[in-house]
Amino acid sequence: MLLASPRPSYGIVGQDIVIFGQSMSAPWPARRSIISIQLLTQLGLDLGLSLDRCLHGTGLSPLQLASLNGEIDAERELNLIANLIEALPTVSDLGLQAGRRYHLTTYGAWGYAILSSATVRQAAELGLRYHGLTYAFTRISLSVADDIVSLNFDDSALPPALHDFIVQRDMLGALVVVRELLGSALPLLALELRQPAPADVSPFIAAFGQIPRFGAAHNRLGFTADLLDNPLPRANPQLVNACEQQCQALLARHQWHQGVAGRVRQLLLQSPGQLADMEQVAERLHLSSRTLRRRLIEEGTSFRALQDEVRQALAEELLAAGGLSLEEIAERLGYGELSNFIHAFKRWKGITPGRYQREAIV
Structure with missing residues (x-):
């Protein structure tokens, strides 16, 4: 276990996340880029936390945090998220504030691969094929029904104490990627979250452009299915191939862990x-x-x-x-x-x- 504090700490044994001796299947890779921790640490600093408070129990030093190409265990990011939630209990939109920071360029080769795709469909296929290179802790899938294409966010493996933060971050982060991919703010046909409705829904309206349906059976973003065959403005077949090769190499390296x-x-x-x-x-x-x-x-x-x-x-x-x-x-x-x-x-x-x-x- 990484943290000595009374609240839960998170460690990964194989692909199980362990919380006080209990385990559940973890759908995310054990290793990931350090970029996400850098983004979350900056969020904490911007909200008044010290660097020591942000990194408490993560095992990361400021020098390690400054690495441009570093990789870390996923459990360290979970501990940092727990630090933010514990230290900022009155910030009700913490997950949404985090999600806004995940731009396409923060994903490295994965981001450039989908940005250079010919169509939204190709971008979606590439994005999901190399989903392990993103920073999501939810399991993301795509489905099409009734002329609506949905991005679904499976939260079944999330630690309960971190659930709302992670779902909000992952969903808004995905929407940021879609908006930047298209170069426009596409209206949502469906916005559903499993979490109960908060007292103040205005941060959700500001982030998503509408009020979510809270207490839903699933977490999902819905768009018109016609979107899938839309051509993308930055299509570049050569760059897609080069970036996909990088994605394959990165995934192979992650699988070693x-x-x-x-x-x-x-x-x-x-x-x-x-x-x-x-x-x-x-x-x-x-x-x-x-x-x-x-x-x-x-x-x-x-x-x-x-x-x-x-x-x-x-x-x-x-x-x-x-x-x-x-x-x-x-x-x-x-x-x-x-x-x-x-x-x-x-x-x-x-x-x-x-x-x-x-x-x-x-």
Whole structure:
């Protein structure tokens, strides 16, 4: 758990979000760009909070926050959201204020891919295909019925204390993207939220242009279905292809951190030379060794395979960086004998680590 305060703290074990020992399925990737945390931190600062108050319990330093290309665990963002809600209880439209800050350009390759799409339909297909690269904690889907195309926001996996903030942020953030994509404020044919009606609905009118139907069965934004085949003003097929390739690479990198296997990899990376065994890793994940073994089998892997995978990745990185002898690298990776490291590396790459290092440095 990340926070020591009495209120709930949020941690992710595999793809489950854990709240006081309870877990629920988490539809979002375990890793995400740091941009969202930067936006939320700035929101807190603009509303009078200190940087320390915003980052309390997230494990992030101001230096890490300033990173332009950093990635963070999703749980850190959940903790920051909890900080904002706790510190600003009288700001009833906090989620809406957050949602306004998520412009197309804040999404990197994902944003430019949909911005350069030929039609709204292509943009929607690309956006949903790489939904894991957005900052949403709701599961977003698209449906068409009765000449209305709806963006649906499944909130079933959200922590209850953060529910309203996240739904408001995700829905308004999506509407901001649609408006910027089209270059105009398209009227909504449906605006529904599952949350109860607040005492003051004026912030919702200002944000969405109309009063939502509160207490609805689903969270959704509805537009005319004719919208899907509208051409987009910034269509650029070459840029779409280039951005989609970037999206594929980013998703592949995020998947390395997903699931229980992803958490095991992260823990092994934190102390590669200490040869953490399954019992130690299981304890860190609040699981029994038996449960950990079963969960890894369900994901098609094993603890030993992950240990091997992490060692290989670290070996390649250390060899390419230079500055360390083969003996030092072998020791850092937990090999008692250099010969064992050489044998393992030849099994991974088909060449000796010495040759790999020479070719990498050249």
